Amino acid sequence: MTTASRTDASRNASLFVVTALALLFGGLSARSLWGSEDRWAEISRQMLATRDWFHPVINGELYFYKPLFTYWWIIATEWFTGVLDEFTVRLPSVMAGVIALWATWSLGRRLWNTQVAWLALWLLLTSYGFLFWTHAAAAEMANVAFIMLAVAWFFRNPGVTRFGNYLVFWLICAVGAEMKGLTAFIVPALVLFPWLIRERRLLLHLNIAHLFAALIGIGVFLLPYLGAALLPMHASYVLPSDGLSGLELIVHENMVRFFQPFDHRDPVYSYLYHVPRLVLPWALVLITAVYVALRGYRKADWQDRWLLEAILLVFVFFSLSGSRRWYYILPILPFCSLLMARYLQALPAGRLHSVALLATQVLLGLVGALLVASPLILLTQDIPVKPVIWFMSGGLLLLLPLIWLLRDRILALNSRIFVNSTLAASLVSAALLMGSVFAVVLPYTDNFRHNKEFSLALREQLLPGDRVAFYEHAPPDILFYLDLDDVSPVVTRLSPRGLGDATVLLVARRHHDRLAARLPQLYQAGPLLSQPLYHWQDDEDVVSAWRVPGSRTLEDEAAANHE
Numbered sequence: 005m006t007t008a009s010r011t012d013a014s015r016n017a018s019l020f021v022v023t024a025l026a027l028l029f030g031g032l033s034a035r036s037l038w039g040s041e042d043r044w045a046e047i048s049r050q051m052l053a054t055r056d057w058f059h060p061v062i063n064g065e066l067y068f069y070k071p072l073f074t075y076w077w078i079i080a081t082e083w084f085t086g087v088l089d090e091f092t093v094r095l096p097s098v099m100a101g102v103i104a105l106w107a108t109w110s111l112g113r114r115l116w117n118t119q120v121a122w123l124a125l126w127l128l129l130t131s132y133g134f135l136f137w138t139h140a141a142a143a144e145m146a147n148v149a150f151i152m153l154a155v156a157w158f159f160r161n162p163g164v165t166r167f168g169n170y171l172v173f174w175l176i177c178a179v180g181a182e183m184k185g186l187t188a189f190i191v192p193a194l195v196l197f198p199w200l201i202r203e204r205r206l207l208l209h210l211n212i213a214h215l216f217a218a219l220i221g222i223g224v225f226l227l228p229y230l231g232a233a234l235l236p237m238h239a240s241y242v243l244p245s246d247g248l249s250g251l252e253l254i255v256h257e258n259m260v261r262f263f264q265p266f267d268h269r270d271p272v273y274s275y276l277y278h279v280p281r282l283v284l285p286w287a288l289v290l291i292t293a294v295y296v297a298l299r300g301y302r303k304a305d306w307q308d309r310w311l312l313e314a315i316l317l318v319f320v321f322f323s324l325s326g327s328r329r330w331y332y333i334l335p336i337l338p339f340c341s342l343l344m345a346r347y348l349q350a351l352p353a354g355r356l357h358s359v360a361l362l363a364t365q366v367l368l369g370l371v372g373a374l375l376v377a378s379p380l381i382l383l384t385q386d387i388p389v390k391p392v393i394w395f396m397s398g399g400l401l402l403l404l405p406l407i408w409l410l411r412d413r414i415l416a417l418n419s420r421i422f423v424n425s426t427l428a429a430s431l432v433s434a435a436l437l438m439g440s441v442f443a444v445v446l447p448y449t450d451n452f453r454h455n456k457e458f459s460l461a462l463r464e465q466l467l468p469g470d471r472v473a474f475y476e477h478a479p480p481d482i483l484f485y486l487d488l489d490d491v492s493p494v495v496t497r498l499s500p501r502g503l504g505d506a507t508v509l510l511v512a513r514r515h516h517d518r519l520a521a522r523l524p525q526l527y528q529a530g531p532l533l534s535q536p537l538y539h540w541q542d543d544e545d546v547v548s549a550w551r552v553p554g555s556r557t558l559e560d561e562a563a564a565n566h567e
Contacts, residue, residue, distance in 0.1 A: 016418040023435050028098045030443030033091035036456035041141040042481035045093045048078040058232040063478045064240050064491035072228045073182035074143045093141040100149040101138035107152035108338040114159055115307045122421045124345035130434040133282030143184040144331050150180025151335045154192040167213040174221025181225050191335050195314035270328035278330040282337050285434050288363040290340055292356045293347035315339050361426050368433045372404045396444045407432050454535040459485030462533050462549050473506030507552050514544035525553045
């Protein structure tokens with residue numbers, strides 16, 4: 005490698021690391037828990053409180069719908085940070101994203117070259133689906149990370165038949181399966197199958213050493229469930245409403261869901277638009293890359309043919325599943341990034357190439373214009389605009405044109421990877437826009453979500469010995485922020501007898517009429533605390549806290565303390 009090449013490589017690596025740190029950590033802790041994040045946070049909180057690592061529970065009910073390792077990863081992170089908050093529960097997804105980036109780079113460098121590997125990383129890092137799931141406390145990015153790690157490990161020594169090589173592969177798959185489910189076993193085998201057939205290596209790898217390694221990997225996957233079955237759990241814990249054990253739920257969530265879906269029934273063609281959604285803003289680049297790869301399939305090198313086959317097999321596998329969601333097919337994303345990088349690096353700049361990049365520029369321009377105009381749009385809807393939104397709008401108005409004016413200088417940072425000035429400017433613009441979305445726009449939406457603010461305020465008003473109960477449903481995020489020491493009962497009927505020994509009752513807005521009719525004395529006293537409801541909202545899930553008649557009040561507590 006020449007001195008100039010070393011300088012280019014060092015400059016590119018430094019630029020990528022700085023950009024990755026900004027995009028991965030920007031806004032990571034700025035939002036309160038949303039969506040399914042509350043399950044990971046609350047289960048981890050309960051494990052830390054009870055020191056029971058094998059029985060995941062939400063409010064006393066066992067929750068084995070997801071394997072244990074993602075909770076353990078959050079707990080291990082808490083031991084380093086010293087606090088269990090939004091940053092801590094999301095940090096494992098960032099770490100998984102780093103693993104996925106490294107595995108993608110390793111695979112790209114080994115099968116193609118360093119330029120393809122680096123460009124694939126830039127495309128992956130600036131993809132919406134990648135950043136979305138690295139900013140979420142969930143198992144999705146961990147699933148991607150260990151699938152890619154297993155594939156990258158295999159291609160490190162694809163012809164080696166030693167026991168140790170097989171064992172590492174299966175242990176990676178086992179850990180991945182304990183993060184999300186059986187796809188961490190299935191997808192690596194699926195994407196490696198075309199290569200094994202073409203290279204006539206399938207029979208070579210069907211040997212005793214491989215069998216023993218696979219059995220050990222499966223055993224490691226099963227160990228946490230064995231621990232859950234053998235170790236005692238708290239007497240107050242109850243089975244989920246379906247009565248299924250941990251292993252039964254794994255079968256239910258993976259196999260039964262695949263063949264006999266019971267929810268998440270997106271159309272069979274849904275991944276035709278979900279995959280482009282994942283790779284935004286590079287959707288047109290991906291579509292043209294797939295088209296060119298299919299057109300030149302017969303004359304392509306084995307690496308290019310294998311990559312296309314792997315993508316198509318993963319796409320077909322998830323499409324055949326009866327249960328479909330846009331994030332189920334997330335493992336396809338690194339392979340798509342490699343395909344786009346290979347297309348952009350290896351092919352001459354033809355008409356399709358130019359059209360794809362032009363369409364990407366138009367899309368980036370539209371997103372940029374929308375973000376620049378966002379303060380004015382919010383004002384027309386009578387929505388308060390915070391200074392950070394004005395700052396983002398002004399910054400983008402200045403920086404986006406500047407990027408395109410300086411695109412030749414950006415290309416000069418590393419012309420071997422950025423290919424041409426248009427792609428260089430598009431990558432930098434995409435990084436800037438994605439950073440704005442995840443560091444500014446999404447955290448801003450937290451102003452209209454009140455479970456955290458409500459829960460923390462309620463904690464301040466609870467008296468020693470207060471017993472909190474929920475009507476119909478106990479939201480896990482409220483449980484997490486309340487940080488209660490014991491199980492909060494969920495009452496299903498509003499009557500003095502049904503409330504038991506509860507002193508504070510939390511009720512969603514949709515049940516207020518029922519509350520007034522069945523327990524008027526509670527309703528007449530007025531709420532202890534209510535979540536705010538903006539005039540443009542019609543949210544039936546906002547929650548109010550009510551002090552049960554006959555229980556102590558703040559005035560009673562103050563009088564008792566005075567005496």
